[in-house]
Amino acid sequence: MSALQDRLFRQAIDQAYGSVLITTAELDLPGPTIVYANAAFCEQSGYTQEELIGQTPRILQGPETDRAVLNRLRTALAQSGAFDGQIINYRKNGTPYRVRWSIRPIRDDQQRITHYISLQSDITDISVTRDEFTRQAELLKMAEKTMRFGGWFIDLKTNRVEWSNIVAEIHGMPHGFSPTLSQAIAYYIPEHREEIRERFTACVERGIPYDEELQIRAADGKRVWVRTLGEPIRDGSERIVGVRGAFQDVTQRREREQELRKLAYITEQSPAPITVTDLSGHIEYVNRAFETVSGYSRDALIGNTPTMIQSGQTPKATYRDLWDTIKAGNVWSGEIQNRRQDGTPYWERELISPLTDDLGEMTHFVAIKQDITAIKQAQQELSLLAYTDPLTGLHNRNGFSRQLERHLEEHAWNPEGAVVAMDIAGLRDINDVYGYDIGDRLLTQFGQRLSDISENTVLAGRIGGDEFMALIVPGSGDSLDDCLDRVLKTLSPAFDLSGFDIGVKFRVGCTRLGENKRSVEPLLREAERALALHREEPLLPWVAYSDRIQKNTDKRLAMTRELQQALAEDQLELHFQPKVDLATGTLIACEALLRWNHPKRGLVSPGEFIPIAEQSQLIAPIGDWVLRRACQHLREWRDAGLEPVRVAVNVSVIQFQASDFASRVRTVLEQSDVAPEELALEVTESVFEGESDTLRNQMDALRDMGVWLSLDDFGTGYSSLLYLNRYPFNEIKIDQGFIFSLLSDSFSQHIVETVVVLAKALDAEIIAEGIESAAIADKLIAMGCRFGQGFFYSMPLEAEDFRWLLEQRSKLPLTAV
Numbered sequence: 001m002s003a004l005q006d007r008l009f010r011q012a013i014d015q016a017y018g019s020v021l022i023t024t025a026e027l028d029l030p031g032p033t034i035v036y037a038n039a040a041f042c043e044q045s046g047y048t049q050e051e052l053i054g055q056t057p058r059i060l061q062g063p064e065t066d067r068a069v070l071n072r073l074r075t076a077l078a079q080s081g082a083f084d085g086q087i088i089n090y091r092k093n094g095t096p097y098r099v100r101w102s103i104r105p106i107r108d109d110q111q112r113i114t115h116y117i118s119l120q121s122d123i124t125d126i127s128v129t130r131d132e133f134t135r136q137a138e139l140l141k142m143a144e145k146t147m148r149f150g151g152w153f154i155d156l157k158t159n160r161v162e163w164s165n166i167v168a169e170i171h172g173m174p175h176g177f178s179p180t181l182s183q184a185i186a187y188y189i190p191e192h193r194e195e196i197r198e199r200f201t202a203c204v205e206r207g208i209p210y211d212e213e214l215q216i217r218a219a220d221g222k223r224v225w226v227r228t229l230g231e232p233i234r235d236g237s238e239r240i241v242g243v244r245g246a247f248q249d250v251t252q253r254r255e256r257e258q259e260l261r262k263l264a265y266i267t268e269q270s271p272a273p274i275t276v277t278d279l280s281g282h283i284e285y286v287n288r289a290f291e292t293v294s295g296y297s298r299d300a301l302i303g304n305t306p307t308m309i310q311s312g313q314t315p316k317a318t319y320r321d322l323w324d325t326i327k328a329g330n331v332w333s334g335e336i337q338n339r340r341q342d343g344t345p346y347w348e349r350e351l352i353s354p355l356t357d358d359l360g361e362m363t364h365f366v367a368i369k370q371d372i373t374a375i376k377q378a379q380q381e382l383s384l385l386a387y388t389d390p391l392t393g394l395h396n397r398n399g400f401s402r403q404l405e406r407h408l409e410e411h412a413w414n415p416e417g418a419v420v421a422m423d424i425a426g427l428r429d430i431n432d433v434y435g436y437d438i439g440d441r442l443l444t445q446f447g448q449r450l451s452d453i454s455e456n457t458v459l460a461g462r463i464g465g466d467e468f469m470a471l472i473v474p475g476s477g478d479s480l481d482d483c484l485d486r487v488l489k490t491l492s493p494a495f496d497l498s499g500f501d502i503g504v505k506f507r508v509g510c511t512r513l514g515e516n517k518r519s520v521e522p523l524l525r526e527a528e529r530a531l532a533l534h535r536e537e538p539l540l541p542w543v544a545y546s547d548r549i550q551k552n553t554d555k556r557l558a559m560t561r562e563l564q565q566a567l568a569e570d571q572l573e574l575h576f577q578p579k580v581d582l583a584t585g586t587l588i589a590c591e592a593l594l595r596w597n598h599p600k601r602g603l604v605s606p607g608e609f610i611p612i613a614e615q616s617q618l619i620a621p622i623g624d625w626v627l628r629r630a631c632q633h634l635r636e637w638r639d640a641g642l643e644p645v646r647v648a649v650n651v652s653v654i655q656f657q658a659s660d661f662a663s664r665v666r667t668v669l670e671q672s673d674v675a676p677e678e679l680a681l682e683v684t685e686s687v688f689e690g691e692s693d694t695l696r697n698q699m700d701a702l703r704d705m706g707v708w709l710s711l712d713d714f715g716t717g718y719s720s721l722l723y724l725n726r727y728p729f730n731e732i733k734i735d736q737g738f739i740f741s742l743l744s745d746s747f748s749q750h751i752v753e754t755v756v757v758l759a760k761a762l763d764a765e766i767i768a769e770g771i772e773s774a775a776i777a778d779k780l781i782a783m784g785c786r787f788g789q790g791f792f793y794s795m796p797l798e799a800e801d802f803r804w805l806l807e808q809r810s811k812l813p814l815t816a817v
Contacts, residue, residue, distance in 0.1 A: 046092035062090035172219030295341030392447035400461030631672035676706030736770020
């Protein structure tokens with residue numbers, strides 16, 4: 001997925017779909033691995049994306065996580081690939097929260113499950129509302145049993161008394177007033193104050209409950225007779241940690257009304273829609289949230305049954321399961337599609353629980369609901385996103401593959417048809433110059449032009465970055481070449497982008513369907529291989545896939561395997577080319593050059609295997625091998641009593657991108673016991689193509705470490721004086737292409753002179769490579785270049801020959817000796 005696709009996908013997920021988690025599909029222990037979590041999920045769980053990615057969902061589990069639910073989850077995924085249910089998760093700070101999981105599979109082209117996408121809804125508020133509803137009902141039961149008592153509680157650690165609202169009213173104090181123990185006892189009249197203190201002390205110290213009728217003086221001065229009850233609260237070790245009790249006066253009716261008002265407030269202000277029905281399903285109560293969601297007024301709903309809002313789309317089996325569950329006295333949860341008063345359907349997740357009286361008899365059913373319409377829509381849109389490019393609206397790679405497969409199944413195989421791959425050359429430069437908005441518009445218009453070629457273009461898609469794909473079928477009397485000509489003419493005119501007329505070049509590769517019937521993936525690979533070849537041969541109008549391309553591919557793959565084997569079997573070796581002081585011929589340094597000594601073919605040219613190493617990503621482990629081997633040679637020469645010279649090692653930009661390269665260099669130097677100043681790293685100008693703060697920081701770290709940094713092949717790549725100023729190079733190597741023609745080409749002379757001046761400004765050394773005659777060496781000395789290397793002084797030498805050179809310390813070039 002390109003950076004642009006990734007950004008748009010994340011924005012879509014973050015803005016529209018709530019909390020989303022994507023994992024791999026492993027069900028066996030240790031379980032699936034988290035590969036993506038959107039911002040909403042991170043906010044909900046308290047973890048960052050970096051903390052979640054690579055972990056299993058067990059990171060969200062805790063002591064209250066229901067293991068039975070986890071077992072049902074694994075069973076459901078194994079059987080159907082989907083799961084819906086509730087569980088308690090834990091945030092990073094350790095707090096639990098109840099969630100509703102909706103897990104669906106993501107399948108590849110063969111319908112194999114590769115990942116799971118999970119939508120998580122925090123239903124803590126719903127659970128809290130239900131728990132509070134139950135708790136308040138229990139308080140009402142307690143009040144009825146104890147003839148309108150208020151309750152109180154004291155925590156002996158804090159010595160603070162918590163009063164219920166009724167107790168506060170009896171004392172003439174506001175709701176929520178929480179006195180200390182001394183303040184609470186002070187409300188009793190003097191004649192009863194010592195008695196309540198004794199009863200309370202006996203309860204705290206010996207666990208003796210009490211039930212006394214005493215008199216208090218309320219805040220307004222009025223004396224009130226009260227019945228006060230207290231009993232000890234013990235912890236798991238049977239230690240008394242608090243006291244709770246009840247309090248009663250003559251205002252039982254007011255106490256009951258206050259409790260009922262509190263319960264009504266909780267349900268009325270709840271953001272979750274709530275209904276209460278009798279046992280036959282007739283609605284007795286709905287809160288404001290239910291009116292808002294359904295569109296019906298309370299008056300219209302009271303007395304009716306929920307059938308008035310049913311959409312008719314929920315399976316009858318769901319309702320049968322619902323009624324069987326709640327009539328059995330159990331809690332039912334599930335999803336139901338209802339219909340608003342204006343006729344629009346909406347989805348609800350419902351939790352329906354029976355309510356019982358003091359004798360345990362069911363009297364009502366309470367339903368707490370959550371509108372999940374947005375989640376359902378998100379699931380549908382996620383399915384669409386899986387097959388659509390969000391920028392252009394064309395098929396993405398998965399969508400194009402699926403549609404191509406469907407077309408090949410539904411239509412006769414047309415040998416004249418072709419799968420065409422194309423990309424826009426220089427899109428990065430357009431983004432750099434005009435901005436990414438212009439680049440996005442270019443991609444959109446390009447895709448629109450491609451899809452508008454309806455005469456021959458059967459399918460079109462954007463399969464990544466700047467790459468597009470199309471299925472072209474020539475009409476009667478047309479050839480594929482004619483069709484491709486028309487496509488190129490349609491796509492070639494300049495694009496009008498916010499006042500900028502931007503002309504673009506694009507590369508095209510195609511594969512003809514031919515008589516050999518193939519499946520989708522081979523067709524796409526063939527078209528992309530042809531496109532890759534067009535990148536190397538841009539003068540052609542397009543490149544068609546052929547057996548030659550396949551043979552080259554097979555050869556490259558074979559050499560890749562052999563190169564892997566060479567690395568494993570130590571077939572690689574280093575040769576060393578001396579670097580000298582041009583004025584004296586003194587050996588000052590050397591460059592380590594990689595050679596592959598193939599067991600059957602002998603020495604393989606670096607020009608043959610290095611490009612393959614770079615394409616196959618083997619260049620990083622090979623580069624690390626070169627670094628370690630060069631340092632080993634340095635150590636061996638020093639151990640032999642020789643005075644080594646600085647050894648230069650060529651470094652690929654891929655090595656910088658792979659990981660913390662500076663740290664790896666430090667480790668190799670320490671393990672080899674080699675001083676940093678004995679090592680030089682040569683990088684080409686291609687390193688600037690990946691210019692970044694990270695790259696600069698790594699090179700600064702190498703320079704601070706004492707490693708010598710050399711810019712190789714200067715003048716042949718992505719030259720930039722600004723970059724030269726930013727990077728800490730000790731040395732600039734003039735490319736041999738300028739040195740070869742130094743005596744005959746004034747341009748080359750001017751280049752060398754310019755580099756010499758530039759190096760002085762940067763306080764860097766100059767070294768010329770490719771010196772093949774004394775005349776060129778003399779010319780370089782006259783121009784101010786002091787150091788160089790080339791066949792005039794010495795060809796690259798095997799390690800033993802270079803060791804001999806270190807022993808002799810002869811001047812170069814070697815003469816008749």
